[in-house]
Each structure stands twice: as C-alpha cells, then as structure tokens.
Amino acid sequence: MKPLVAILIMCFMYTQVDVMGMSTEPYPKRNAYATIIYMGTPRDYEFFTAARVLFQSLIKLKTDADLIVIASRTIPQTWIKTLTYEGIIVKVVKDIPNPYAKNPKFERRFIFTLNKIHGWSLTEYERVVMLDVDNVFLRAPDELFQCGEFCAAFINPCIFHTGLFVLKPSNETFFKMLKEVHKKIPNKDGADQGFLTSHFHDLLDRPLFHPPIDGTERLTGLYRLPESYQMDAALYYLNLKWHTPCGLNSAITFPSIPMLKPWFWWSYPILPLGILWHEKRLETIGYHSDIHILIIQVCFYLFCLSVTLFIQRRSPYALVSERSSSTKMCMNRSHFVEQSPCHPIVRKSIIMIILILSYILPFSIVPTTIHPILGWANFLLGSLTFLVITINLFKLNILPVMIPWLEGFGMLLVMFWPYHSSGISRSLIMTTYAFLSSPSLWWCFKKLFISPNGSESWEPLMTRTTSKHDVVTESSKLC
Numbered sequence: 306m307k308p309l310v311a312i313l314i315m316c317f318m319y320t321q322v323d324v325m326g327m328s329t330e331p332y333p334k335r336n337a338y339a340t341i342i343y344m345g346t347p348r349d350y351e352f353f354t355a356a357r358v359l360f361q362s363l364i365k366l367k368t369d370a371d372l373i374v375i376a377s378r379t380i381p382q383t384w385i386k387t388l389t390y391e392g393i394i395v396k397v398v399k400d401i402p403n404p405y406a407k408n409p410k411f412e413r414r415f416i417f418t419l420n421k422i423h424g425w426s427l428t429e430y431e432r433v434v435m436l437d438v439d440n441v442f443l444r445a446p447d448e449l450f451q452c453g454e455f456c457a458a459f460i461n462p463c464i465f466h467t468g469l470f471v472l473k474p475s476n477e478t479f480f481k482m483l484k485e486v487h488k489k490i491p492n493k494d495g496a497d498q499g500f501l502t503s504h505f506h507d508l509l510d511r512p513l514f515h516p517p518i519d520g521t522e523r524l525t526g527l528y529r530l531p532e533s534y535q536m537d538a539a540l541y542y543l544n545l546k547w548h549t550p551c552g553l554n555s556a557i558t559f560p561s562i563p564m565l566k567p568w569f570w571w572s573y574p575i576l577p578l579g580i581l582w583h584e585k586r587l588e589t590i591g592y593h594s595d596i597h598i599l600i601i602q603v604c605f606y607l608f609c610l611s612v613t614l615f616i617q618r619r620s621p622y623a624l625v626s627e628r629s630s631s632t633k634m635c636m637n638r639s640h641f642v643e644q645s646p647c648h649p650i651v652r653k654s655i656i657m658i659i660l661i662l663s664y665i666l667p668f669s670i671v672p673t674t675i676h677p678i679l680g681w682a683n684f685l686l687g688s689l690t691f692l693v694i695t696i697n698l699f700k701l702n703i704l705p706v707m708i709p710w711l712e713g714f715g716m717l718l719v720m721f722w723p724y725h726s727s728g729i730s731r732s733l734i735m736t737t738y739a740f741l742s743s744p745s746l747w748w749c750f751k752k753l754f755i756s757p758n759g760s761e762s763w764e765p766l767m768t769r770t771t772s773k774h775d776v777v778t779e780s781s782k783l784c
C-alpha cells in the first residue's frame with residue numbers, strides 16, 4: 306500500500322511540475338526572480354498583465370527559481386488570486402514612501418518604485434534577480450544567480466539600468482537603504498534607477514560578470530553584467546536586427562517612451578519589436594480576458610454600419626436615388642433647410658469635432674493590451690463606422706472624409722511592411738509617404754472646412770452638378 310501511495314504522490318508531483326513547467330528540484334528554491342506591482346500609476350492593469358506574461362514566459366523557459374511579486378497592500382485581491390493560481394508567490398508589503406515625489410520633474414508612474422528595495426529583505430533566498438515587467442526573455446538566464454552582491458548592466462555607457470539586476474538579500478543592506486531613502490540621498494529621477502545608481506555609485510569600475518564554470522559556485526562582490534542580459538530595444542531599430550555578439554542573448558528591455566511599451570496594441574507596428582511581447586502573451590496567458598470586449602465592440606460596429614447603410618438605401622435623399630430631377634432637388638433642399646443650423650461656421654465646427662471624435666472614440670475603447678492585429682482591425686472598423694454615420698448624417702462628400710482614413714491605413718501598411726532593410730530607410734520611406742500624402746489631406750481639409758461657399762461641403766456629390774447658385778442663395782436667405 307505504502308509504495309502505491311508514494312507512486313501516486315510522485316505522479317501528482319510530476320504532473321504538478323509539468324503543469325508549472327519547472328524542474329524537479331524540491332521546494333523551497335534557493336533563488337528567485339522578483340518584480341514589484343503597486344497602484345497609483347495611470348496604467349496599473351497593464352503592469353499587472355505584463356507581470357503575468359513575464360513570469361509565465363520564465364516558467365515556459367524552464368527556470369529553476371521561485372517567482373515573486375512584491376505587491377503593495379493596495380492591489381486588488383483578485384489580482385493576488387490570479388497570480389497565486391498561476392504559481393507566483395505574492396509578498397504583500399507596505400509601500401515605501403517616496404520622498405522625491407515633490408521634485409519638480411518627478412514622474413507620477415514612479416511613485417512607489419522604491420518598493421524594489423524590499424527585494425533585499427527576501428533573506429530566505431541566496432540571490433534575487435529583480436525585474437521590471439518590460440523585459441522579454443529569450444532564455445531563462447539562471448546563471449545570474451551565481452553573481453555577487455549586486456550586478457547590473459550598463460545600457461547607457463555610464464549609468465546602469467535597474468530593469469534587471471541581481472541582488473544578495475540582506476537585512477542589513479535593506480535597513481541601510483531605507484535610511485538612505487529617508488535621508489534623501491541624491492536621486493536624479495526620483496525612482497529606483499536614480500536611487501540605486503546613487504547607492505552603487507562605483508559599479509562602472511567593477512569587473513564584468515562571467516558565470517563560473519562550476520554551476521554551484523557563487524561570486525562575491527559587485528559586477529557589471531554583459532549587455533546581452535538587457536538588450537535595449539532601441540538598438541534594434543537602427544538596423545532592424547540584433548548585434549549583441551557578447552554573451553547569450555537573454556532579455557530585451559523596452560525602456561523608451563512609456564506610451565509605446567510593447568504591451569500596448571498601438572505600439573506595433575510603430576515599434577515592430579513589440580510583437581515579441583505579444584508572442585509571449587499568446588503562448589502564456591492568452592487573450593481571453595480581453596477578447597469578449599472586442600467581440601462586443603465589433604458586433605456593435607457591424608450593427609451600426611448595416612443600419613446606416615440600410616437607412617441610406619431607403620432614404621429619399623440617398624445618393625443613389627439622387628437624380629437631377631427638380632422635384633427631388635426641392636425635397637433635398639427642404640430637407641437641408643430643416644436640418645441646417647443657422648451659421649455655417651457652427652455647422653463646420655460640429656462636423657470637425659465629430660470627425661475627430663470618430664477616430665478618438667474607437668481608439669480609446671479598444672482593450673489596451675490586445676494583440677495589435679486585432680486592435681488595429683477593431684479601430685479601423687470602428688472609425689469607418691463613425692465616419693460613414695457622419696457622412697450620412699451631414700450629407701458630406703464621401704471622398705474628403707474617407708481619404709484620410711485610407712491614407713492612415715496606408716501608413717500602417719508602410720510601417721508593417723516586413724522587408725525594410727534598416728531602421729533609417731524605414732523612417733525615410735515613412736517620411737516620404739507622409740510628404741506625398743499631405744497635399745491630398747490638405748485638399749480634404751479644404752473641401753470640408755474652407756471651401757469658399759460654405760454650402761459646398763455638405764451638399765452630396767451628385768447635387769453639385771446642378772446649379773450651385775440656387776443653393777447659395779437658399780443658404781444665405783436662411784442665415
């Protein structure tokens with residue numbers, strides 16, 4: 306009986322291990338990857354999603370370490386549940402107040418980044434690799450746990466980057482750092498980056514980390530990490546390929562503009578490398594938490610679009626039924642009389658605002674971390690719907706309204722085109738495209754908003770072939 310139970314337990318453990326994708330070494334692990342999550346940035350949910358993708362991709366890459374989220378007390382219980390369910394250890398901590406928050410150039414999103422200091426209090430581990438959630442791992446760099454008390458990579462030739470660093474937990478260092486925060490030691494950006502570069506100010510003079518051949522040996526002291534552990538995505542864009550021949554390419558980081566972080570659907574194809582993050586998401590947590598919102602939106606757009614087209618077909622004022630027959634012209638004009646507000650400028654302003662909203666609204670309701678292909682498709686469908694409704698509502702010319710939409714779509718294709726030879730030629734082609742398309746944009750703008758006789762813009766295409774003069778007098782009588 307006993308061996309049977311043992312085998313059962315073993316099987317259970319192995320399946321557990323398989324599910325988690327981790328190695329068979331028994332718990333507790335000696336090392337950990339950790340990241341922080343806190344509330345108070347405008348983009349908390351995106352960071353939570355990014356943390357899940359980050360850790361699940363490390364599990365998939367078969368890391369042999371615990372995965373820890375250092376979570377501030379304010380994060381929602383459902384997030385903690387989700388993380389725990391996915392095999393992540395959640396350590397809830399008290400936020401470390403940021404005394405630099407009052408600095409004039411302080412960025413709000415850094416409010417509690419000093420929580421990274423809690424990494425030093427994880428004394429149950431021998432080494433901790435502290436991560437920002439904007440790392441995309443190509444392999445699990447577990448050899449980093451052999452590094453010394455503190456190791457980080459220099460993305461910038463003189464300033465090391467705190468998006469990934471190795472630390473040796475120690476209560477002594479932890480309390481020393483808390484004191485330094487309290488004393489407000491110099492800090493350039495008011496974040497963890499400024500604090501740690503100030504604390505480990507001589508890292509540049511330290512030797513480069515080479516993992517000892519004996520996998521169990523651990524180094525002491527401080528080390529610089531080879532750049533292959535923190536490949537700056539910005540370097541990719543110059544040649545649209547990697548040139549990091551020193552060391553095994555392990556992690557790509559995206560430190561540039563916050564609004565173009567790789568998880569935002571709109572950042573691809575503007576910054577094509579972001580697709581790597583979505584590949585990771587697709588193979589780990591997937592998109593089912595967002596996809597239903599997208600489906601509802603698509604259904605809504607298709608419904609509105611078909612209703613609008615249906616009404617347009619049935620309407621006596623519809624473009625198709627518009628012949629130059631005088632009765633219909635009269636009807637059309639009386640319709641125009643009913644609808645038109647007094648001053649053309651007011652009307653034009655309203656049209657302009659609605660046209661702008663036709664882009665902003667569908668853009669802003671797409672789930673932010675959806676796959677870019679789905680995101681753009683949804684946005685294009687949404688804006689098309691709104692534009693078609695506006696055209697019908699105000700009897701606008703189709704061409705000047707639709708040309709900007711089509712040219713925007715063209716720009717996406719230019720950016721998407723996968724055969725650009727380098728980042729520079731890509732941006733030159735984009736600039737040329739923008740240059741060539743600007744006259745037609747100007748034409749559209751002129752047609753819609755500054756055509757010499759105010760009426761022209763809201764007269765349907767066909768009716769312009771008939772006497773323009775009548776309409777003008779008609780409208781001038783009106784106002």
Ligand SMILES: *[C@@H]1O[C@H](CO)[C@@H](O)[C@H](O)[C@H]1NC(C)=O
Pocket residue numbers: 428476
């Ligand atoms: C560090 O401090 C914590 C609590 O403050 C304690 O539980 C832990 O044992 C300490 N670690 C060491 C190595 O002393």
